[in-house]
Amino acid sequence: MIVTSYSRNVLSGTSRAWRVWSLSDGYLEMPASLLRDSQDSPVQQAGRAGTLRLSVNCFALAGPGVDGVLIDSGGGGWHPTVGRLEQTMADAGIDPASITVLALTHTHQDHLHGLLTADGRVLFPNLQTIVISEAAVESFFAETHLARFRPLLKSIRDGDRVAERLRAVALPGHAPGHTGYAFDTNEDRFLFMGDVIHVPALQFENPEFSWGYDDDQPAARATRQRVLHEAAGAGTWIAGAHLGWPGIGRVVRRGGAYGYEPAAG
Numbered sequence: 001m002i003v004t005s006y007s008r009n010v011l012s013g014t015s016r017a018w019r020v021w022s023l024s025d026g027y028l029e030m031p032a033s034l035l036r037d038s039q040d041s042p043v044q045q046a047g048r049a050g051t052l053r054l055s056v057n058c059f060a061l062a063g064p065g066v067d068g069v070l071i072d073s074g075g076g077g078w079h080p081t082v083g084r085l086e087q088t089m090a091d092a093g094i095d096p097a098s099i100t101v102l103a104l105t106h107t108h109q110d111h112l113h114g115l116l117t118a119d120g121r122v123l124f125p126n127l128q129t130i131v132i133s134e135a136a137v138e139s140f141f142a143e144t145h146l147a148r149f150r151p152l153l154k155s156i157r158d159g160d161r162v163a164e165r166l167r168a169v170a171l172p173g174h175a176p177g178h179t180g181y182a183f184d185t186n187e188d189r190f191l192f193m194g195d196v197i198h199v200p201a202l203q204f205e206n207p208e209f210s211w212g213y214d215d216d217q218p219a220a221r222a223t224r225q226r227v228l229h230e231a232a233g234a235g236t237w238i239a240g241a242h243l244g245w246p247g248i249g250r251v252v253r254r255g256g257a258y259g260y261e262p263a264a265g
């Protein structure tokens, strides 16, 4: 059976045994020229002179063996338009003190710096583990203002178990060690895919379009094609850091490419 209830920001199964919250951290205005075609030229449709607004989303899980797991922590004080996670969690009724495991998709600022609030407080006082790809550990260590969190790091590889029914999935191309997390509830499958899609309005229809901050555009392009192909085939819910609100939806085949159907309220 599929997800049957969706209200504002929480999906749950018919069994009520698990829940997934989509938690907005804010947004980022980025130059439209960052969207690149397969020749690495700016995409005309995105508008050369304009900007694109990217949602910034984190996700929390609840259920047997996954209580207290958070996927990405948002941008904290890195930029004035992000760092809303604390307020969004309060709105959702989630106490930051209940978060014990943070699973990072990668270490870019908009995913990592939310470990600290804009005024410098530790947002998750009971955090025990920060799950991170072994290939991303070095970039975490480069963030010296987060040095206090280094003892919590637990490095993982593709396929490793992170929590009950939650596994790491290597999604190479965007950043060193870029990793998704596959969550199988027995009713539904989710893939928390981090930064596979930045501009949902154009990249489902044109999965060859890449993002200027993808470290390795050919690898990122191949990952995007694979994720969309597999999600469309399996009916997997994809949850993306930069998908428009609510940040979770399904992929459908459309012509030779794909479409996106957001989870509906």
Ligand SMILES: [Zn+2]
Pocket (backbone or CB within 6 Å): 108, 110, 111, 195, 241, 242
């Ligand atoms: Zn990002």
